[in-house]
Amino acid sequence: MVSRRDFLKKASGAAATAGALYPFLVWAIDNAPVIPGSEGMILRSERFLDLEMPPEFINSWLTPVPRFFVRNHMHEPSTLDATDWQLTISGEVEKPLTLTLGDLQKIESHSVVNTLECAGNGRGFEQPRVPGIQWGKGAVGNARFSGPRLRDLLERAGVKTSGKHVSFHGLDEVPGKVPPFIRSIPIEKATDNDTLMALQMNGSELTKDHGFPARALVPGWVGSASVKWLSEVKVLEKEFEGNFMKPGYRWPNHPVKPGEALNPDDTHPLTSLNVKSIIATPSDASTLKSHKVHITGAAWAGESDIVKVEVSADGGATWLPAKLGSDHAKYAWRLWSVEWKAPKPGEYTLLSRATDSQGRVQPQTAEWNPSGYLYNAIDQVKIHVV
Numbered sequence: 001m002v003s004r005r006d007f008l009k010k011a012s013g014a015a016a017t018a019g020a021l022y023p024f025l026v027w028a029i030d031n032a033p034v035i036p037g038s039e040g041m042i043l044r045s046e047r048f049l050d051l052e053m054p055p056e057f058i059n060s061w062l063t064p065v066p067r068f069f070v071r072n073h074m075h076e077p078s079t080l081d082a083t084d085w086q087l088t089i090s091g092e093v094e095k096p097l098t099l100t101l102g103d104l105q106k107i108e109s110h111s112v113v114n115t116l117e118c119a120g121n122g123r124g125f126e127q128p129r130v131p132g133i134q135w136g137k138g139a140v141g142n143a144r145f146s147g148p149r150l151r152d153l154l155e156r157a158g159v160k161t162s163g164k165h166v167s168f169h170g171l172d173e174v175p176g177k178v179p180p181f182i183r184s185i186p187i188e189k190a191t192d193n194d195t196l197m198a199l200q201m202n203g204s205e206l207t208k209d210h211g212f213p214a215r216a217l218v219p220g221w222v223g224s225a226s227v228k229w230l231s232e233v234k235v236l237e238k239e240f241e242g243n244f245m246k247p248g249y250r251w252p253n254h255p256v257k258p259g260e261a262l263n264p265d266d267t268h269p270l271t272s273l274n275v276k277s278i279i280a281t282p283s284d285a286s287t288l289k290s291h292k293v294h295i296t297g298a299a300w301a302g303e304s305d306i307v308k309v310e311v312s313a314d315g316g317a318t319w320l321p322a323k324l325g326s327d328h329a330k331y332a333w334r335l336w337s338v339e340w341k342a343p344k345p346g347e348y349t350l351l352s353r354a355t356d357s358q359g360r361v362q363p364q365t366a367e368w369n370p371s372g373y374l375y376n377a378i379d380q381v382k383i384h385v386v
């Protein structure tokens with residue numbers, strides 16, 4: 001396994017080779033805080049915990065929870081006691097409900113294997129740069145989420161015909177005047193058989209970082225839809241319009257020129273994820289002694305299936321088909337691998353490109369937008385074969 005120091009070193013590699021910064025970077029790496037239990041993860045923010053998985057950790061279909069990225073906009077709730085915790089179902093319903101964790105645990109549980117990806121994953125590659133957490137490749141993970149279907153809870157409460165959207169309210173500790181984390185999804189997605197009130201991840205109760213005791217699981221959609229530390233599910237007549245729905249997490253109605261500002265009224269909320277693949281191994285900037293190179297990675301496409309992944313080692317002139325892994329489920333990523341032989345020693349750039357069941361192909365350049373959402377350009381790693 002590669003150490004955290006090695007990862008951080010690699011991340012800062014370009015600057016380090018510039019020379020003058022090197023002693024400072026080594027000092028910073030050695031003194032960088034390590035979040036207990038998260039060794040090896042890339043710390044993107046400590047104030048509000050944001051952890052990224054180095055892509056080299058993708059070596060199993062299900063991502064172990066300690067390696068699953070964490071994205072928090074605010075402080076995690078510090079005093080959340082499962083015995084006092086309650087979830088209310090309110091708004092446009094005939095019979096508002098208040099449920100305890102025990103009540104939820106008695107309702108029939110379903111499982112969905114879902115690739116959860118932050119809408120901002122890959123933002124750090126946008127040109128021109130955009131503000132926000134500069135995620136690399138690993139604000140993504142694949143896990144089995146389990147819990148009651150949201151539709152079963154909504155049926156108990158009886159949704160009125162006026163109920164068109166469902167909002168989720170998270171119990172984050174809100175700094176200053178920041179509004180609470182509330183997001184909504186349309187009633188059709190809320191009542192889909194696969195949308196869950198998740199209580200478990202990979203067969204164990206949710207950890208605090210991932211939303212204990214209950215989070216929404218909106219499969220195939222951007223990670224922000226899956227609100228953590230739920231306190232309230234509210235049925236609404238129209239889409240919720242708070243900060244994290246508007247201006248946050250929206251996509252331009254028309255293509256935007258790189259660098260151009262965006263009018264929030266000319267946007268719509270993000271929903272399903274893009275088609276995307278990333279290369280897990282070999283690592284970027286690695287030196288390989290063997291000419292036989294085993295290239296691995298993962299590919300996902302939100303609510304669609306991955307049908308093809310291809311790899312190129314000659315700048316896209318020719319593409320080799322990858323073998324797709326046997327583990328497969330709707331909304332879940334597909335692992336893939338390719339054997340490639342370097343014709344001679346030298347520097348190579350490996351590219352990966354996925355195609356999904358809708359015919360969407362990972363593009364050469366991602367569609368630029370001012371928040372750097374849904375970045376999905378063809379992935380690349382540079383290697384040196386000796």
Ligand code: MTE
Pocket residue numbers: 068069070071072073074116117118119169170171172181209210211222223224225226227228229
């Ligand atoms: N829910 C609450 N309450 N607060 C948050 O900050 N972040 C969202 C979503 N749910 C968030 C939240 C975002 S942007 C993402 S990508 C996912 O949680 C990340 O889930 P994870 O931290 O379990 O990986």
